[in-house]
Amino acid sequence: MTAVDGHDGSSRTDALTSWTSEWAGLRVGVLGLGVTGFSVADTLAELRSDVLVVAEKVDERYRLMLDVIGARLVQAVPLAVVPDELVALDPELLIVSPGFHPDHPVITWALERGIPVWGDVELAWRLRDKVGTPGSGSEPAEWIAVTGTNGKTTTVQLTAAMLAAGGLRVAPCGNIGVPVLDAVRDPQGFDVFVVELSSYQLHSTSSMSPWAAVCLNVAEDHLDWHGSMEAYVAAKARVYANTRTACVYNRADARTREMVEQADVVEGARAIGFDLGVPGPSDVGIVDGILVDRAFHDDRHSEALEITTVSELESVGLGAPHTVADVLAASALARSVGVSLSAIRDALAAFRLDRHRIEVVATADGIAWIDDSKATNPHAASASLSAFPSVVWIAGGLLKGVDIEPLVRQRAGGLRGVVLLGEDRTALLDAFQRHAPHLPLHEARGTETKTVMSVAVELAAALARPGDVVLLAPAAASMDQFIDYSDRGDRFASAVRNYLGSDPTDDNTPDGAAPSNGSGQHSD
Structure with a gap:
């Protein structure tokens, strides 16, 4: 499943690249009615599109809210064939919630008819200028895109905390639990979205052009959905497409390096490596227990700037090796938008991992x-x-x-x-x-x-x-x-x-065990 245009390549959807585009009257099918599906339906209803939601499982709250916003619902159990109502709609666009397999009957039907198939992230990117207009002094939020088999949520939260400590208005969103469309439509506006992206979401995204992007790591996961490791890796690699400033990759994971090398990026975008070793002149890494930046300063060929130390991270429950790697990746992303080292240190001192993470x-x-x-x-x-x-x-x-x-x-x-x-x-x-x-x-x-x-x-x-x-x-x-x-x-x-028998604690925590952590800012 990819973003696909109509039979002649000149579908009406080609021109839908802004909140101010002609969305009114557009016939749209929405597949799925969870948090993401409702955010899609609500957004399109606000744009005065003709919205038909097709779902198998329906929360009663969402059913009632669809009536309020003026979208229609078809519930089919099981959703094994294309509902007659969707066929009658003859949709010009299908928006698919994350998790639906690419060979789902409704998706297959749409692609065979030449109906464009998008995910919520593709829609959100095209609508990103709802709050803020380029050239007006109030710019749309920049996007920082984060994916990986593991560590996405922690890295998103770390990056957002660093950006906030640097004085930026930031919204962590996407697969972290807050639909990116909700962030796009928030009237207060933001400077930066830090967008957590699953392989499902990336699979159906084509036009996104983030400020910076990272794939933290790649290992076998969701193969039952993607069908093969190659397809899973290809979906993850889409995070780097059209990146404009910084492609952050894991030097300890050869696949992420290959993704960056093969990505079609905007001219001038830099490759920034991270790992737990000594960094090169365009990397962040560790020297003698000190996390350092050799990527985002003028004298990076001969000098490294201190970010923090491993011992300081251990004191706040961030000392596990994979968490230190997340800190390095987040620091690179934050530095790419100019956040100072002192702001990063302030953010790390106050940060706590979410529950159920070591x-x-x-x-x-x-x-x-x-x-x-x-x-x-x-x-x-x-x-x-x-x-x-x-x-x-x-x-x-x-x-x-x-x-x-x-x-x-x-x-x-x-x-x-x-x-x-x-x-x-x-x-x-x-x-x-x-x-x-x-x-x-x-x-x-x-x-x-x-x-x-x-x-x-x-x-x-x-x-x-x-x-x-x-x-x-x-x-x-x-x-x-x-x-x-x-x-x-x-x-x-x-x-x-x-x-x-109670909730005992003592001072005999084994070496390597992190201190007890409170709840973080958001949950997956």
Whole structure:
């Protein structure tokens, strides 16, 4: 699924590049009615388009609000064929909510008819001038685009905090939970949008031209949706297309470098690398425990400017290696728009990670209990496991088509034992049998959602020894047994506290464990 124009390439939608374009009367189908789908319908209704929403699941609140804004709804369960009402509409444009597979019958029907298919981000980019007019002294917000298999939300929040500390009006939006269309339509206006973009959203985006962009990393994920690793990587790579100033990439991930090398960018855009090593003259990195900038100052060939230190990051719960990498990426993005180093340091001193991201639930008897429920794929779990020397690992759930064996092979040596959850256990069991057959392994099987974490915690406690971390980093999605990763993490924390009898803490947190973190600014 890509943004596609009509049969002759001169569709009416070609000219729809501004809030002031002729949207009135445009026949639009909207596929999906979640937070994103409603933001699309509401925006198009405001533009006086003829809007028909097609959805399978419908929240009653959105049904009522569609009546208020004047959009129509067709609910089809299951949505396996194109509804007659959509055929009768003969739409000139189809807007698809994130998550619908590119071979969904409605999308296939639209593409075969030459109907342009966009996502909400493509629509938002074309409407970005609703607040602010180029040349008027009140410019539309610049966009900073952030994607990656892991670390997107943290990097978006870090970047937004740095920009705000630098005095800019900033809105973190997109896949972070605030639809980008809502940010575009906010009457107060902003200087910068920091836009979190999933591979689903990038797949259907074509005209976006951000100020700066980053792909933090790429590892197997969502292969059940994209169909192949190659298609997934290609979707992620779209983040760099038409970038105007800075293409930030991960020097430790060759795929992100290749994305930048192959991207069709605006002339003058620079490639800016980041990783945990010594930086080159167009990079940010680390020298003797000091995070430094060798990219955004005049004497970068012979001098490095201090951003902060690893020890200072550790003191505020940002010391895990993968989090330090996120700090470096965010610093590069912030520096690309001129934010001072002192503002970045101020932002970092006040920043706290969101819940369920290497969050210490409790410590007792020298054992730390850590919730990293947000580690929903092997790449994220590997980063979490690497932060601690000895781990009792609680893992499992929905693997989403990825290969779990490389993670087990890589990290088995640092494990005290394993407790398995979830439906997709066969692959995990096989991997441990091949690569760590003597490692203690227990299964929390035959239990309901309300009790499974209590069983898992009891099994983990029996394995743990002083100096260990009991780590919930499932490497899998949660929806087989839980509402979402937050529900999974909350149930883990509750089970830990119930098992320990209170909410104890002591001073014996193992090396590498971050201090307890409060809630961040936004959630995924």
